[in-house]
Amino acid sequence: MTDYGHDLVFGTFHTPTNRDPQAPVRLARLAESAGLDLVTFQDHPYQPAFLDTWTLLSWVAAQTERVTVAGNVLNLPLRPPSVLARAVASLDLLSGGRAALGLGAGGFWDPIVGMGGTRLTPGESVDALDEALDVIRGLWDTSERRGLRVDGKHHRVEGAKRGPAPAHDVPIWLGALKPRMLRLIGRKADGWLPSLAYLKDGDLQRGHAIIDEAAAAAGRHPAEVRRLLNVQGALAPSRQGFLQGPVEQWVEELSTLALADGIGTFVLATDDPDTVQVFGQEIAPAVREAVARERATTGTAPAATRRGERAITLRRPGIDYAAVPAALATTAVEPGDRAYDTVRHNYLRSGAPGLVLRPGSAAEVAEAVTWARSQDVPLGVRSGGHGISGRSTNDGGIVVDLGRLDGIDVVDEAARRVRIGAGATWGRVAETLAPRGWAISSGDYGGVGVGGLTTAGGVGFLGRTYGLTIDHVVAAEVVTADGRVVRAAADENPDLFWGLRGAGGNLGVVTWVEIEAMELGNEQGSVVFSQMTLDATDVAGVLERWGGVVESAPRELTSFLILSPGRRGRLADGSDDQGPVAQLMTVWAGDDTDAAVEQLERLATAGPLLGHQAYLLPYSGVVQAGDKHHAGGGDPAVRSGLVEHLDAATAQAFAKLALSGEAYFLQVRATGGAGNDVEAGATAYAHRHQNFLLSAMSSSQERLDAAWDSVMEPHVDGLYLSFDTDTRPERLTDAFPEPTLARLREVKRDWDPDNVFRANFPVPPAGPQG
Known part of the structure; x- marks a missing residue:
């Protein structure tokens, strides 16, 4: 008896006929509507009566919403692994994590050679598949910065750039029967995908034994390899053979395959719509129920725990x-x-x-x-x-x-209200809204997640026009500390709604927000984006002059300044090393290029101009979609402070910090404008009179704290908690000045009295009422 405890998966295996090109697509959609999990197609690239399987998989993924799609199995000799890796990852990204890779070493060598493939012996084909797995896995592994090198006999890559990474951990299933292939599955693959019609009595158990032994030798648990099976059958009023009979017979026999023969995925080979429907709506649920009932009796542990x-x-x-x-x-x-x-x-x-x-x-x-x-x-x-x-x-x-909660939907066209999942990124939001000429101010990088920014503040490139991102949040769905799912808005849980906008990480898990987008005033959603470089030898002077221009500019202009302090000493050729440089990133919220140029020319007077480029482009081109995969980046210490003006004293203090050598990255963001139209008590973010946000980054929290506290503390008024790693208790009133803090502690007491959410600049709950 073999049961690996896998959650049961049910799918279909269709012929990719091109006689009626939409027929296999209709079958795939039927499989999804019938409740099945997986749709697969044969892959015989040399067969002129078939659609190309990869093209078909892409089309089917676009025509469905839930099912996983895969080749059953893809012909490796005619599909180079490096190209296949990128194709699979791309389909997985486009489909939201619905691609799987069924792969075969090749078997019909005459037509393969006829299509330009290279004839291999059985042993060579296994070696080629082994090398291909290294290529595919290596290109998907974007955690490694260096180019991929695989020095194989059949498949070689020499420094190939990695990526894209798939949206999820794409499983690789191998179609195999012989021992050497089975050992490869145990060592490297995620699943064994044979066809029942090709198996003899005892082949399943013999195959499991070989795979399990190879898996254990490679340090893997046997349950890490899913066991799939292509099956054929016919529905009939009475029993006429294996899987040839009524629904009850199918349920009995498939349940036995799961419980006694280790099968976790059943893939039914059929092109009959009625069979697909019965398989999904009647057979699959009954098999799941029967297997779950038996496992509860025997105490079989789920594969996920092994x-x-x-x-x-x-x-x-x-x-x-x-x-x-x-x-x-x-x-x-x-x-x-x-x-x-x-x-x-x-x-x-x-x-x-x-x-x-x-x-x-x-x-x-x-x-x-x-x-x-x-x-x-x-x-x-x-x-x-x-x-x-x-x-x-x-x-x-x-x-x-929350990365899977990434939906973006317009829920009210007239009010420009958009519901956005907390796991979406702002680059994708900008792309979605651009065709309508809408935008939401959202930081300066498209890879930022929606959930974090919409609960902290949101000092973005459109901020002086639009205000903070949180100022336009009109509702949110929240999971509370006690596991409830509630809605927060001005008319529903208003105290929670108040606290979410500025201190949301302390109060619950936001799963989606509804935000009112701004209209940019042109159909393309275009803005003017400027990148300007100034000589900042006179650091304080550049800061003061730039700040003065920004404050006096129309609200359409928002500018960020990055200060590179430069390095001391001389270069190898004896020349002076580069001195301080200020890089300005500025957005004019609209397509009025004449007005934008006028203000950009004023910004250029802040210091000697070293370079300037400006573009008219959609806002989505400014906040471009970024990669969700992160690999860490040095664990920096960060301090932040808000100021009303970049006056002479404040500019000199920030210049002193920049030239001290204690910070390797310094930034000033223009805030204020529309954000300061909001009353200080309207949200948990209470900093409504300051016009600039200053931040500095260092390799040492201790040294940065000492430098910041002595140089900047006398000049700053508050902090921006997303840009600060100093969480000493005395900093709490910098983040949440009174009376905001007192009210926030009361909200915390009501919604998270046990302080479950304490990782994000912890706010202690108020004491019991009364």
């Missing part, structure tokens, strides 16, 4: 891995998993969480929060993972990753 020895060794204390809720276990990532390096870090912060949960709905987020509360480890919440503060990851704790 990882390789390396993964088990790397598990962290304080987490009950065996008790991860079933709905979360299938997508969870832990140390030792192949996907771990893609989810452990954030943009600038290295992380080593003990478990990353990746819920796909608000209900699953609630389940994740409830379960995480029962574990004795820190809890982090990540939307895009870009946060400079680094609070969305941790060491040894649990991270709830």
